[in-house]
Amino acid sequence: MxxxxxxxxxxxxxxxxxxxxxxAMQPFFGARFGNPSSPHRWGRxxxxxxxxxxxRLARCLGAxxxxxxxxxxxxxxxxxxxxxxxRAREGDGRRAVxxxxxxxxxxxxxxxxxxxxxxxxxxxxxxxxxxxxxxSFDALVxxxxxxxxxxxxxxxxxxxxxxxxxxxxxxxxxxxxxTDAVQAFGKVEVDTRxxxxxxxxxxxxxxxxPKGIGALYIRRGTPMxxxxxxxxxxxxxxxxxxxxxxxxGLARAAELAVAERAHEWEKLERQRDRLEAALLARIPDxxxxxxxxxxxxxxxxxxxxxxxxxxxxxxxxxxxxACSAGSACQSGxxxxxxxxxxxxxxxxxxxxxxxxxxxxLTTDAxxxxxxxxxxxxxxxxxxxxxx
Amino acid sequence: MRERVLVxxxxxxxxxxxxxxxxRQGYDVVGATMKLGCHGDELPDRPCCSLDSVNDARRxxxxxxxxxxxxxxxxxxxxxxxxxxxxxYARGRTPIPCVRCNTFTKFRDLVHKxxxxxxxxxxxxxxxQVRDGVLRRGLDPNKDQSYFLWGIARPVLSRMLLPVxxxxxxxxxxxxxxxxxxxxxxxxxSQDICFVPDGDHAKVIARELGAGAAALARxxxxxxxxxxxGEHDGxxxxxxxxxxxxxxxxxxxxxxxxxxxxxxxVVIGPRADLLGRLVVARELNWLVDAPPAGAGVEVQIRxxxxxxxxxxxxxxxxxxxxxxxEPASAITPGQSLVLYxxxxxxxxxxxxxxxxxxxxxAA
Numbered sequence: 001m002x003x004x005x006x007x008x009x010x011x012x013x014x015x016x017x018x019x020x021x022x023x024a025m026q027p028f029f030g031a032r033f034g035n036p037s038s039p040h041r042w043g044r045x046x047x048x049x050x051x052x053x054x055x056r057l058a059r060c061l062g063a064x065x066x067x068x069x070x071x072x073x074x075x076x077x078x079x080x081x082x083x084x085x086x087r088a089r090e091g092d093g094r095r096a097v098x099x100x101x102x103x104x105x106x107x108x109x110x111x112x113x114x115x116x117x118x119x120x121x122x123x124x125x126x127x128x129x130x131x132x133x134x135x136s137f138d139a140l141v142x143x144x145x146x147x148x149x150x151x152x153x154x155x156x157x158x159x160x161x162x163x164x165x166x167x168x169x170x171x172x173x174x175x176x177x178x179t180d181a182v183q184a185f186g187k188v189e190v191d192t193r194x195x196x197x198x199x200x201x202x203x204x205x206x207x208x209x210p211k212g213i214g215a216l217y218i219r220r221g222t223p224m225x226x227x228x229x230x231x232x233x234x235x236x237x238x239x240x241x242x243x244x245x246x247x248x249g250l251a252r253a254a255e256l257a258v259a260e261r262a263h264e265w266e267k268l269e270r271q272r273d274r275l276e277a278a279l280l281a282r283i284p285d286x287x288x289x290x291x292x293x294x295x296x297x298x299x300x301x302x303x304x305x306x307x308x309x310x311x312x313x314x315x316x317x318x319x320x321x322a323c324s325a326g327s328a329c330q331s332g333x334x335x336x337x338x339x340x341x342x343x344x345x346x347x348x349x350x351x352x353x354x355x356x357x358x359x360x361l362t363t364d365a366x367x368x369x370x371x372x373x374x375x376x377x378x379x380x381x382x383x384x385x386x387x
Numbered sequence: 388m389r390e391r392v393l394v395x396x397x398x399x400x401x402x403x404x405x406x407x408x409x410x411r412q413g414y415d416v417v418g419a420t421m422k423l424g425c426h427g428d429e430l431p432d433r434p435c436c437s438l439d440s441v442n443d444a445r446r447x448x449x450x451x452x453x454x455x456x457x458x459x460x461x462x463x464x465x466x467x468x469x470x471x472x473x474x475x476y477a478r479g480r481t482p483i484p485c486v487r488c489n490t491f492t493k494f495r496d497l498v499h500k501x502x503x504x505x506x507x508x509x510x511x512x513x514x515x516q517v518r519d520g521v522l523r524r525g526l527d528p529n530k531d532q533s534y535f536l537w538g539i540a541r542p543v544l545s546r547m548l549l550p551v552x553x554x555x556x557x558x559x560x561x562x563x564x565x566x567x568x569x570x571x572x573x574x575x576x577s578q579d580i581c582f583v584p585d586g587d588h589a590k591v592i593a594r595e596l597g598a599g600a601a602a603l604a605r606x607x608x609x610x611x612x613x614x615x616x617g618e619h620d621g622x623x624x625x626x627x628x629x630x631x632x633x634x635x636x637x638x639x640x641x642x643x644x645x646x647x648x649x650x651x652x653v654v655i656g657p658r659a660d661l662l663g664r665l666v667v668a669r670e671l672n673w674l675v676d677a678p679p680a681g682a683g684v685e686v687q688i689r690x691x692x693x694x695x696x697x698x699x700x701x702x703x704x705x706x707x708x709x710x711x712x713e714p715a716s717a718i719t720p721g722q723s724l725v726l727y728x729x730x731x732x733x734x735x736x737x738x739x740x741x742x743x744x745x746x747x748x749a750a
Contacts, residue, residue, distance in 0.1 A: 310500070311504070314417075335459060384499070
């Protein structure tokens with residue numbers, strides 16, 4: 001009896017590159033290797049491919065070509081959004097940035113950098129369920145704010161903020177609104193024509209494109225300083241020779257994600273609900289974080305009181321099941337989640353949190369396996385725990 | 388079914404070779420690097436805890452084809468080891484954090500992790516040996532680390548594997564080369580305490596207790612008779628037997644012979660004042676059934692000291708007293724008293740005080 005097939009339940013960390021995406025990128029690693037800025041046939045080919053990729057990605061967002069900037073990753077897009085806008089606006093009496101305590105570190109650290117550059121960091125209070133506290137939001141998002149950033153779908157607990165409504169309230173005060181949609185894209189509908197956010201970050205590798213490509217949507221007219229200086233690529237907003245192959249890959253992945261969005265949501269929600277119900281049935285005191293709030297269907301974050309996540313993750317991995325505990329740090333060790341503590345989860349419960357994130361590789365058989373294995377491991381861990 | 392072993396891997400040559408040997412012996416090896424919050428990232432050359440060390444351990448595991456995990460034991464380590472280290476200095480003592488790390492971190496907390504993954508065994512790269520549930524000195528007298536292992540709970544001994552304990556350091560390096568572990572084969576030996584940056588323990592004390600802590604405040608140098616002979620900048624900077632940093636102008640070399648935290652006094656005296664024949668230790672741990680009073684033993688009162696012969700004059704539940712055959716120099720509170728019978732570690736404790744062992748005690 002060999003080990004059953006491995007189960008990958010960490011799609012929020014990264015996803016495999018889709019075959020269609022790989023195929024779309026292939027020519028640009030071969031014959032179509034040109035530099036889009038070159039004035040010859042090779043250059044023209046690359047330029048055409050890049051422009052097309054930009055158009056296709058823009059279409060996925062309901063945006064125009066000039067509103068899409070390709071970046072190296074979601075982190076770069078987030079940094080550009082916060083620092084780029086703040087630097088462009090701080091001279092106009094808008095010296096503050098507002099964000100939430102449950103953002104990805106890319107946003108939190110960029111907001112912190114604003115603080116180091118002389119601006120003011122403001123952090124919105126959260127409700128216990130993981131949603132932004134409206135009163136706090138309104139109190140902090142005032143006329144002296146340059147940019148406000150709220151993550152659409154949280155990467156640890158899946159909670160879904162009402163981004164269109166928050167964006168509208170920010171806009172009423174002349175505040176540029178950014179949303180980190182790295183986990184939201186492909187799950188929620190994104191349409192810049194109907195939704196009043198000004199900036200939106202995307203990451204390729206969460207939706208079946210490779211690591212190393214992201215994008216920032218920048219609504220026309222949004223003030224923005226570049227973070228890097230060099231050539232005139234991307235209207236000077238993002239100098240550096242464009243990564244043509246990856247841009248093509250991102251566009252293809254985005255198209256697939258949009259086309260499959262509704263179906264994917266339905267599938268993931270069904271699977272997540274089944275897993276959640278199975279876990280709660282066998283572990284009645286398990287806590288599902290964000291459960292009472294609107295949630296994207298691909299993230300299930302569960303704490304079992306008294307069962308530390310580090311040991312559980314090892315035990316799961318040794319049985320071929322890959323999950324995570326919040327976000328992994330550089331060394332690969334598990335640190336208590338800033339997201340869970342921000343929404344009022346006790347340190348003990350936070351240190352027990354396990355994130356299971358579903359996606360393309362998740363079959364019903366995977367769900368059944370984890371629904372069986374996880375409670376078994378919990379029971380075992382509880383027998384070992386010194387009282 | 389192969390037996391599973393959790394190997395504590397620092398990214399150094401000893402634990403890497405330990406893991407490799409266990410793989411070769413057919414164990415189901417799982418590697419783990421403990422993250423202990425040693426500010427390792429600021430210190431790239433640190434032996435443990437730095438990102439480089441974690442990465443080295445991970446690469447060795449990859450090379451061996453075994454899984455590797457990083458375990459965050461920072462808060463427990465901070466409480467059990469770092470805090471105790473600081474408190475001991477504040478009490479005018481000279482602690483050995485490695486002993487507590489072995490007792491609490493490696494051979495208690497890590498054992499719980501081993502339990503969680505059904506690992507029958509736990510292994511490290513220590514130079515010591517366990518045979519039939521008995522802890523013994525490492526074969527290489529220059530590398531023997533048994534002195535640091537006396538505090539392990541006795542039942543854990545039957546789960547320990549110390550694969551490099553039966554070889555010399557040179558052999559360990561040779562095995563590393565032989566097994567292709569070039570990444571770590573010639574790695575430098577660590578001498579420092581992992582959480583004490585650049586060997587300056589006062590910095591750690593200042594961080595934990597505040598720069599104004601009494602242990603780091605000015606105090607008098609005095610003679611045994613109470614005469615003040617100078618001023619120092621914190622008794623925690625001194626240890627028994629120390630010569631460096633003492634006032635000069637005496638007819639013979641002077642040493643720290645006592646630290647009195649209540650008055651912040653550092654007592655200095657000539658070499659003869661360092662000698663003592665009685666050692667009292669507490670926080671006992673026995674790795675064999677406790678021997679009776681009157682039993683002859685060999686003891687070590689510091690790492691790398693030659694074992695000294697003596698007799699257990701008192702064996703209580705929380706305290707032992709050993710009378711040495713010959714006087715020893717600088718019996719230092721906070722260091723370990725480890726009792727041996729030949730190569731076998733009988734147990735140990737933390738030195739509470741030394742004494743001259745003469746009918747008339749000096750004042």
